[in-house]
Amino acid sequence: MKRPVAGRWNSEWRQGLIIARDLAWRHENDSDRTVGDFRGRQISGIAGLNLSVKSGEFLWLLGNSGAGKTSLLRLLGVETMATSGQLDILGTQISHKTSRRVLAALRQRIGIVHQDFRLIRDLTVLENISLPLRFQRKTEPEISREAMALMEWLGLSAQSGYFPSELSGGEQQRVAIARAVITRPDILLADEPFNAQEKPQAEKLVRMMQELAAMGTSVIVATHNAALVEQFPASALRLGSEESAGGRA
Numbered sequence: 001m002k003r004p005v006a007g008r009w010n011s012e013w014r015q016g017l018i019i020a021r022d023l024a025w026r027h028e029n030d031s032d033r034t035v036g037d038f039r040g041r042q043i044s045g046i047a048g049l050n051l052s053v054k055s056g057e058f059l060w061l062l063g064n065s066g067a068g069k070t071s072l073l074r075l076l077g078v079e080t081m082a083t084s085g086q087l088d089i090l091g092t093q094i095s096h097k098t099s100r101r102v103l104a105a106l107r108q109r110i111g112i113v114h115q116d117f118r119l120i121r122d123l124t125v126l127e128n129i130s131l132p133l134r135f136q137r138k139t140e141p142e143i144s145r146e147a148m149a150l151m152e153w154l155g156l157s158a159q160s161g162y163f164p165s166e167l168s169g170g171e172q173q174r175v176a177i178a179r180a181v182i183t184r185p186d187i188l189l190a191d192e193p194f195n196a197q198e199k200p201q202a203e204k205l206v207r208m209m210q211e212l213a214a215m216g217t218s219v220i221v222a223t224h225n226a227a228l229v230e231q232f233p234a235s236a237l238r239l240g241s242e243e244s245a246g247g248r249a
Helices: 069-076 100-107 125-135 140-153 169-181 199-214 226-231 242-246
Strands: 018-025 046-053 058-062 084-089 110-113 187-191 218-222 235-238
Touching (some): 058 069, 058 199, 069 084, 069 187, 069 218, 110 169, 125 140, 125 169, 140 169, 169 187, 169 199, 187 199, 199 226
Parallel strands (some): 058 218, 058 235
Antiparallel strands (some): 018 084
């Protein structure tokens, strides 16, 4: 994808649910450092990134550890703000001036799978998965029906009453994925969502995410699993390469 000319957006870019232009980010305490290698340690910064992701698009997010994959997903999930550049999410321009009310509304339309799962330890599997539907004020029958169906599909029915501490790493990861997708979000951001899964389960999860994309969700998956990327070909953005500055492969 060619880098968009300054001051002019082509029709392809205007159609994106996610639009990033010359996006840059670094840790606040890294303001005096160059993004990249610093005293032998990589900084997970982002510089000059351009990206457009349409409705229903599936995108692999690739790159070495420290390339900035998690940082980019945090930006796209409006969990942090860019240092510079332009970022539009679901038709809203994101900046430090964006109100908390607007950001909160956007977050309800974005499903996020974090590497550390971020399950609520005092809630059961069923309660963790159901939480986003409760925020949307769904009825109890709707919540029960959706959560039970998703747990059965992901092989979690027997663990519905378990707490996170009673689950294996793979089970916790599937709970985090179920919680992220149960509302059929407009955008799904997944950070290494297969690293605790056996191959058949990982393949099943990729297919589920592709089905979500087919239904209109924009899906971005960060992974180091080269075998899955090869098995399920899709557009890819590789951070830490020349391609990431101008767009993607």
